[in-house]
Amino acid sequence: MKRSWLKKIIGGLSLTSAMFVFQACYGTPQDFGLDLLIEGQVKAKTTGLPIKGIKVSVAQNMQYQITDENGNFSFYTEMMDKVKLEFADVDSVQNGTYANRDTVLTDLSEKVYLNILLENK
Amino acid sequence: MLLRLKKFVFRKFKNSAIKHHELNYLFWECTTRCNLNCLHCGSDCSKSSSFQDMPMADFLNAIDTIEKPSQNLMVVFTGGEPLLRNDIEVCGKELRKRGIKWSIVSNGHLYSEQRHNSLLNAGMGALTISLDGLKDSHNWLRNKEKSFDKVISAVELAATSNRLNFDVVTCVNQRNLKELSQLRELLIRRGVKAWRLFTIIPIGRAVKNSELLLTDRQFLELMNFIAECRKSNKINVKFSCEGYVGRYEPLVRDSYFFCRAGINIGSVLIDGSISACPNIDRSFSQGNIYKDKLYEVWQNKFEPFRNRQWNKVGQCKTCKEYKDCQGNGFHNWNGDMKNVFVCHNKKIENSRKYLN
Numbered sequence: 001m002k003r004s005w006l007k008k009i010i011g012g013l014s015l016t017s018a019m020f021v022f023q024a025c026y027g028t029p030q031d032f033g034l035d036l037l038i039e040g041q042v043k044a045k046t047t048g049l050p051i052k053g054i055k056v057s058v059a060q061n062m063q064y065q066i067t068d069e070n071g072n073f074s075f076y077t078e079m080m081d082k083v084k085l086e087f088a089d090v091d092s093v094q095n096g097t098y099a100n101r102d103t104v105l106t107d108l109s110e111k112v113y114l115n116i117l118l119e120n121k
Numbered sequence: 122m123l124l125r126l127k128k129f130v131f132r133k134f135k136n137s138a139i140k141h142h143e144l145n146y147l148f149w150e151c152t153t154r155c156n157l158n159c160l161h162c163g164s165d166c167s168k169s170s171s172f173q174d175m176p177m178a179d180f181l182n183a184i185d186t187i188e189k190p191s192q193n194l195m196v197v198f199t200g201g202e203p204l205l206r207n208d209i210e211v212c213g214k215e216l217r218k219r220g221i222k223w224s225i226v227s228n229g230h231l232y233s234e235q236r237h238n239s240l241l242n243a244g245m246g247a248l249t250i251s252l253d254g255l256k257d258s259h260n261w262l263r264n265k266e267k268s269f270d271k272v273i274s275a276v277e278l279a280a281t282s283n284r285l286n287f288d289v290v291t292c293v294n295q296r297n298l299k300e301l302s303q304l305r306e307l308l309i310r311r312g313v314k315a316w317r318l319f320t321i322i323p324i325g326r327a328v329k330n331s332e333l334l335l336t337d338r339q340f341l342e343l344m345n346f347i348a349e350c351r352k353s354n355k356i357n358v359k360f361s362c363e364g365y366v367g368r369y370e371p372l373v374r375d376s377y378f379f380c381r382a383g384i385n386i387g388s389v390l391i392d393g394s395i396s397a398c399p400n401i402d403r404s405f406s407q408g409n410i411y412k413d414k415l416y417e418v419w420q421n422k423f424e425p426f427r428n429r430q431w432n433k434v435g436q437c438k439t440c441k442e443y444k445d446c447q448g449n450g451f452h453n454w455n456g457d458m459k460n461v462f463v464c465h466n467k468k469i470e471n472s473r474k475y476l477n
């Protein structure tokens with residue numbers, strides 16, 4: 001009886017090594033992976049062409065990324081109930097001029113892909 | 122009685138972890154270049170800038186030998202100073218694509234707002250920054266004026282992120298021991314939630330500088346300081362995994378001492394050597410990624426790490442604590458395997474005897 005009780009505890013422990021959070025002296029704490037990957041492409045509504053140089057930022061923290069020459073962006077950010085993304089044309093007339101836009105993402109899973117169309121200013 | 126039962130269960134758990142030896146913490150010594158010249162450097166690992174940085178592709182090839190990475194697997198970029206490399210973000214994203222998490226140990230000097238952003242974007246999930254005291258003692262140990270100010274701004278920045286599992290580590294020595302309370306207050310004010318304290322082992326440059334090493338009584342003072350801090354939950358203070366501390370075990374860290382080197386912790390060192398923690402004597406290396414498959418070595422070698430009976434020698438031979446300590450942290454041994462460098466428990470018991 002005592003043995004089976006002990007077995008259960010020990011068995012449980014071995015299956016949940018993550019339960020004993022550890023770090024080596026010169027290492028870092030463990031990462032619990034509480035983030036999501038946001039990827040997508042920004043295009044001009046009128047022409048359908050990708051837009052470079054759009055700042056894609058997360059309103060709730062300091063994170064941002066600038067779209068590349070294909071209008072693409074891809075970054076990890078903290079998992080939240082809602083993520084508010086802001087798209088802003090920050091390079092003046094270079095690459096055209098577009099109106100800013102916000103998007104609120106809800107029901108998030110580990111990965112989202114967005115197609116964003118921006119209006120000309 | 123309860124304590125004995127807990128220890129018993131924990132020993133069983135350790136045996137089970139050893140048997141399964143799941144790789145879930147892999148250091149990559151991605152560079153030995155450094156932008157600092159710390160007084161204690163070389164005391165605990167061999168740092169040399171004569172090595173070229175390992176190409177990212179070589180490391181990723183080694184990673185790809187792991188057929189099914191454990192869902193807890195994390196790569197810890199270490200150095201030298203990893204932020205001297207400008208491909209950390211690219212490598213981090215490659216790791217995330219493979220379902221592997223990653224983190225960085227940094228001295229904080231290059232941790233700018235822009236780098237913070239790009240590292241988070243690339244999926245960094247944990248970060249450790251070293252802060253070794255208040256201004257003068259930190260700058261003394263780091264051997265650089267203004268180091269403190271740079272580190273503080275890095276700490277402030279890192280503390281703004283809810284995403285990061287971030288902590289500060291402090292290498293406790295004779296100069297900063299009396300400042301620890303003030304340092305704790307400073308960290309709380311800067312929004313830091315976790316603080317890890319460790320000491321220096323007497324090898325390399327540290328042997329010649331007695332101020333770097335704590336006396337037995339100072340070590341006891343450190344244990345008491347940590348135990349006291351842990352009564353409050355303003356900041357999670359703990360002693361690092363570096364050694365077994367006997368009666369202080371339940372008081373200074375979240376779980377009992379367990380040196381997981383070679384059990385859950387592996388490393389790929391700058392020259393491709395495969396080992397456990399980078400501060401372990403390099404003669405214990407188990408293979409090399411340029412000759413062997415990382416995962417094959419992990420699965421089939423590492424015998425001295427997983428069966429530590431060999432270290433029942435020297436002062437550990439007749440020690441009553443051996444069952445729980447097993448010869449202390451692996452990094453407290455050198456290749457001659459004759460005796461442990463430091464017995465933390467003995468330091469404590471020595472100074473208690475002296476005080477009684």
Ligand code: SF4
Nearest residue numbers: 437440446448449464
């Ligand atoms: S003598 Fe060895 S086994 Fe005993 S407490 Fe010290 S380091 Fe651990």
Ligand code: SF4
Nearest residue numbers: 025380398450451452
């Ligand atoms: S070798 Fe040292 S740093 Fe590594 S896990 Fe063991 S005690 Fe910790």
